[in-house]
Amino acid sequence: MGEPVTLGEIQETLLIPLYGRACDAARNPSILGDRKAVELVAAIDYDFTRFRGPSLSGSVLRASIFDEYVRAFLREHPHGTVVDLGCGLSTRFDRLDNGTVRWFDLDLDDTMALRRKFFDDRDRYTMLSGSIFDTDWYDRVRAGGEPVFLLSEAVLLYFDAERVHALLRRFAEAFPNTPVAFDTGGPAMMKTQDRNPVFRAVSARMRWTCDDPATLEPCGLRLRESRTFATPQSAVARTWPARYRYGIKAFGWAPPVSTYKLNLFTTR
Ligand SMILES: C[S@@+](CC[C@H](N)C(=O)[O-])C[C@H]1O[C@@H](n2cnc3c(N)ncnc32)[C@H](O)[C@@H]1O
16 A cells, blocks of 8 residues: 555645656656656555646656756855755755755645655755745745755746735845746646646646746846746756657747746846
């Protein structure tokens, strides 16, 4: 009998990228080589085969683009602090640990309870139970050592625009001159959710439509990079099989690809 899953609606969506990474690990060559994801899928009592379609590979491509934002930060600040907000069952710390980074993974109580069944706090690695919308984790992560890198992958999309904008303003006030990475989706992506096989398998739906990440600058941010699956960093593209490297480029103009953006901002 595997580990039972009792997760809230949005929390359940963490199983989609987990399964995406496990499927990727079973391929040769694999982009992320996430063997731990394979272990977790085998250990969790859940019918992962309900998840199908391009969003599974999409979550792997997304993770690899965000990884490179964090890698670039750590090249400049090897002793910096990284905070993965809404980490789910991500193994990013293991992928990117440079031996000196201080890392915090934060997620809601039920997700963290599941995560703690498979991961332990370690030297320089701490799991925090809480919400991205709380503020009590701010001092805790700042005490880890500055500069700080804030990352939130596939989380903000599930909330209303007003709530996200208010959150970004709080980040800008509390963490000045700090890199913040997160994804945004345009109307084409939001409107096609009900036809997307991974979303047909869960009840959560994305709510925040943002067609142009530059429009978030009034929240106290400066947009530094905005990438799509058709425009990954060249170091990342080299790790992708040709079908993604060239195939997605060919469809880069199509709204589901062109309006899903993986963004890197700096707070002002
Ligand atoms: C689609 S999953 C993404 C998980 C992970 N970032 C990844 O890419 O594998 C969405 C995540 O957001 C988390 N989440 C939802 N609401 C949250 C909140 N208020 N604060 C922190 N995390 C939240 C869920 O528990 C879940 O882990």
